[in-house]
Amino acid sequence: MQIDYAVGEGPSIYGVDLASKGLRKWELRSDRLKLATQRISSFMAFYPWTFIRTVTFIGAAAIVLGTQAPLAQDLSTPSQWPDTPTSRVQALAVLQTLNAQLLSNASATLTLDSWCALHKLAPGGSKIVAHRVRGQDKPADALIRELLAVGPDEPVSYRRVHLACGNRILSEADNWYVPARLTADMNNALNTTDISFGRAVQSLKFTRTNLSAELLWSPLPKGWEMGAELPASAMAPLAVPPFLLEHHAVLKLRDGTPFSALIESYTSSVLDFPAPHVRRR
Incomplete structure (x- = not known):
């Protein structure tokens, strides 16, 4: 993964000091997110409270919590996960794992294929399929054009898609891209089919610069790692809001030229499987 480090107090993209422009929502946060999840999977089979103590040790540094969207909270729906302290810790660990995988790979499409x-x-052999959302065009604003290093008159195309695994939509993505920096075949595929952007441009061997990663929902209360009381077990399934993660990123050619700016929102369907079984010793 390619990272553009800070100029001054904030991240810099092609000489644009985003912090100096008050654009702190684009803060670079991926280093902390990647570090904490490298050992998550080895703990999942441990005794529950061993697992909780381990996640407590790494939890505070593992993830940057975004502001919870009230609408998302209002639309919470039951899941396959029980509402227990252990399953809440597991849900946070799984989200951390997905976050790190997305941040450490250039293509979200290929990462979601594996997930x-x-x-x-979905049935075995299924791949992520893009469903194009038409009629919701969003012109590139000044910030998007700065991120793409294009002038006010250079054409910038827009695509909105739902990335689906079988009948589950795993993410919704807004994508602004510079058609002049793609091949004619790529532009034709993007204009006439529902192919995912990552698959269409895969031959470019592009890199990804992550600008921000926000956890839109935490299954645990603020301060839980410092001893705050965990929610009591409930008879109902764990209520999970529609959107769990939001990533902002720029894709670049091998020479460092940006060609795509992305906003990716990951849905509750990424957790649409039974909670991990914890074996008691």
Whole structure:
């Protein structure tokens, strides 16, 4: 993964000091997110409270919590996960794992391919399919044009898609891209088919600069790692809001030229599988 480090107090993209422009929502946060999840999977089979103590140790540094969207909270729906302290810790660990995988790979499509297969979210052999959302065009604003290093008159195309694994929509993505920096075949595929952007431009061997990563929902209360009381077990399933993660990123050619700016919103369907079984010793 390619990272553009800060100029001054904030991240810099092609010489644009985003912090100096008050654009702190684009803060670079991926280093902390990647660090904490490298050992998550090895703890999942441990005794529940061993697992909780371990996640407590790494939890505060593992993830940057975004502001919870009231609408998302209002639309919370039941899941396959029980509402227990242990399953809440597991849900946070799984979200951390997905976050790190997305941040450490250039293509979200290929990452979701693997996530879909590993968690059996669709029949075997299924791949992520893009469903184009038409009629909701969003012109590139000044910030998008700065991120793409284009002038006010250079054409910038827009695509909105739902990335689906079988019948589950795993993410919704807004994508602004510079058609002049793609091949004619790529532009034709993007204009005439529902192919995912990552698959269409895969031959470019592009890199990804992550600008921000926000956890839109936490299954645990603020301060839980410092001893705050965890929610009591409930008879109902764990209520999960529609959107769990939001990533902002720029894709670049091998020479560093940006060609795509993305906003990716990951849905509750990424957790649409049974909670991990914890074996008691």
